[in-house]
Amino acid sequence: MSAQAPPPIPTRIAPIQTAVDILDSLPGGSVVLSKVEYLLNWSRAASLWPLTFGLACCAIEMMAAWAGRFDLDRMGVIPRATPRQADCMIVAGRCTIKMAPIVRRLWEQMPEPKYVISMGSCATCGGPFYYDNYSILKGIDQVVPVDVYVPGCPPRPEALIEGLLKLQEKIKAEPFLRRAVPA
Amino acid sequence: MALRTEELMLNMGPQHPSTHGVLRLVVTLDGENIVDVVPDIGYLHSSVEKMMEYRTYLQNVALADRGMDYLTALANEEGYLLAVERVGRIEVPPRARYLRTIMLELQRLSSHLVWLGTWGIDLGATTVFLYCFRERERILDLFEQATGGRLHHVYFRPGGVYEDLPDGWTDRVLAFCDEFLGRVDEYHELLTGNPIFLARVQGVGVLPRDRAIAMGACGPVARASGVDFDVRKAFPYEAYGELAFDVPVFQEGDCFARYRVRMEEMRQSVRIIQQAIAKLPDGEIRSKVQVNVKLPRGEAYARTESPRGDLGVYLVSEGEDAPYRVKIRAPSFSNLFALTEMMRGWKVADVIAILGSVDIVLSDVDR
Numbered sequence: 001m002s003a004q005a006p007p008p009i010p011t012r013i014a015p016i017q018t019a020v021d022i023l024d025s026l027p028g029g030s031v032v033l034s035k036v037e038y039l040l041n042w043s044r045a046a047s048l049w050p051l052t053f054g055l056a057c058c059a060i061e062m063m064a065a066w067a068g069r070f071d072l073d074r075m076g077v078i079p080r081a082t083p084r085q086a087d088c089m090i091v092a093g094r095c096t097i098k099m100a101p102i103v104r105r106l107w108e109q110m111p112e113p114k115y116v117i118s119m120g121s122c123a124t125c126g127g128p129f130y131y132d133n134y135s136i137l138k139g140i141d142q143v144v145p146v147d148v149y150v151p152g153c154p155p156r157p158e159a160l161i162e163g164l165l166k167l168q169e170k171i172k173a174e175p176f177l178r179r180a181v182p183a
Numbered sequence: 184m185a186l187r188t189e190e191l192m193l194n195m196g197p198q199h200p201s202t203h204g205v206l207r208l209v210v211t212l213d214g215e216n217i218v219d220v221v222p223d224i225g226y227l228h229s230s231v232e233k234m235m236e237y238r239t240y241l242q243n244v245a246l247a248d249r250g251m252d253y254l255t256a257l258a259n260e261e262g263y264l265l266a267v268e269r270v271g272r273i274e275v276p277p278r279a280r281y282l283r284t285i286m287l288e289l290q291r292l293s294s295h296l297v298w299l300g301t302w303g304i305d306l307g308a309t310t311v312f313l314y315c316f317r318e319r320e321r322i323l324d325l326f327e328q329a330t331g332g333r334l335h336h337v338y339f340r341p342g343g344v345y346e347d348l349p350d351g352w353t354d355r356v357l358a359f360c361d362e363f364l365g366r367v368d369e370y371h372e373l374l375t376g377n378p379i380f381l382a383r384v385q386g387v388g389v390l391p392r393d394r395a396i397a398m399g400a401c402g403p404v405a406r407a408s409g410v411d412f413d414v415r416k417a418f419p420y421e422a423y424g425e426l427a428f429d430v431p432v433f434q435e436g437d438c439f440a441r442y443r444v445r446m447e448e449m450r451q452s453v454r455i456i457q458q459a460i461a462k463l464p465d466g467e468i469r470s471k472v473q474v475n476v477k478l479p480r481g482e483a484y485a486r487t488e489s490p491r492g493d494l495g496v497y498l499v500s501e502g503e504d505a506p507y508r509v510k511i512r513a514p515s516f517s518n519l520f521a522l523t524e525m526m527r528g529w530k531v532a533d534v535i536a537i538l539g540s541v542d543i544v545l546s547d548v549d550r
Binding site: 053056063067081094102115125134 | 199204205229230237301302546
């Protein structure tokens with residue numbers, strides 16, 4: 001068998017090349033027409049900064065999602081410790097009735113538009129164990145509106161990433177400029 | 184006219200990136216100096232002790248994973264099942280005892296890695312977190328292959344363990360152990376080669392030996408204050424009596440001593456794992472498979488050395504298939520109150536360094 005020539009090394013990464021080809025074919029070269037709403041939603045979805053509300057076991061898996069192997073930073077998801085800088089809130093772990101007013105207050109402190117991800121069974125519905133318990137809130141959707149539920153006890157980091165991707169889908173499909181602000 | 188000053192109440196938590204959970208500290212400050220610290224706990228109270236009374240002995244194994252200290256699920260199972268086995272006089276076959284020992288020490292490594300990584304973040308050294316979680320993921324892979332779970336395993340059963348090891352697992356653990364010893368030295372150089380880190384932890388938050396004993400401090404916190412006590416040595420359980428290991432003890436009682444105790448414990452854990460794998464006997468992994476465990480009337484107290492300290496479980500049985508009463512002596516709880524002793528007199532910037540060095544888990548404190 002004769003040795004085959006190696007494939008040519010691409011000078012640009014394929015999606016960038018496609019974008020450059022589209023730009024070159026336009027008159028003027030660098031003007032793209034788009035909807036304002038689409039652009040706003042695209043940029044909002046690509047830089048979700050969550051407030052990390054780590055309560056229990058799920059918080060450890062949430063930390064693992066930001067560590068080396070799963071690396072949530074590559075998706076523009078950067079943890080914030082203050083609600084004022086956050087776009088969404090990841091409530092990870094079981095929420096007690098004593099903690100519920102604090103979850104609500106931090107949600108109120110977040111600027112609009114804001115989203116909530118409920119991570120783990122306990123935050124979603126009181127969990128696989130705490131259904132007959134006097135101290136755990138049976139789901140944080142009793143105090144804050146939840147956008148995405150991530151099931152699992154605790155969910156793997158991949159599941160949290162999937163949850164964030166679902167939230168990105170939701171944000172991209174939103175009529176951002178004409179939406180009603182929730183009470 | 185004399186300048187009038189007054190004390191400032193600073194509320195830290197419960198939602199704070201450095202409280203390692205949902206701890207609220209009410210700090211009274213005089214200028215920058217800490218006058219008093221009052222911890223407010225209960226933000227993660229999940230009433231595990233009460234719930235255990237309404238679940239069977241087998242169901243409680245899964246509850247012990249989650250309701251108690253969530254970083255050390257297997258150590259909780261061990262404490263609970265040791266009490267169950269003592270009440271029921273259930274024998275554990277030798278292979279199961281060694282398997283449990285290997286798992287417990289791997290759990291200690293993964294727990295100490297979370298502590299080191301998060302403490303590094305608290306002190307501004309974010310790289311340590313990434314390094315520690317890199318190794319921790321490998322431990323979790325090993326756990327996943329053997330037990331099926333990353334964080335909550337439900338692997339131990341009354342009278343043994345649930346499943347035998349998969350093929351080649353011990354070789355993978357030994358390969359990991361060899362690599363990990365070098366990694367511990369790497370973390371050590373990364374942190375102790377940093378003068379900022381040393382300035383923030385050396386001589387800070389001193390807990391004298393007599394106060395450590397008076398406040399009931401246990402585990403690495405007590406051993407850093409010169410208390411030479413380890414349940415694994417004093418009351419050996421599982422296979423610890425047959426394995427050689429050292430208990431690191433330091434006299435200084437500051438944050439740096441607590442750091443060095445845990446770093447040395449990681450090296451000793453690797454030593455225990457290597458010996459246990461070399462001695463791992465063949466045979467049964469579970470003495471008697473029971474779908475419904477019923478214990479005779481009686482009571483027992485089991486002491487184990489969890490990564491955070493002296494974990495005790497007191498169990499009373501009335502002859503039913505569920506316990507009559509379970510009392511958990513949580514190591515983080517007593518260490519949390521030793522924390523108030525450590526903090527008095529230091530600056531407000533040291534709160535984070537001292538809090539991180541104690542390594543509390545609020546799920547363990549509140550239960």
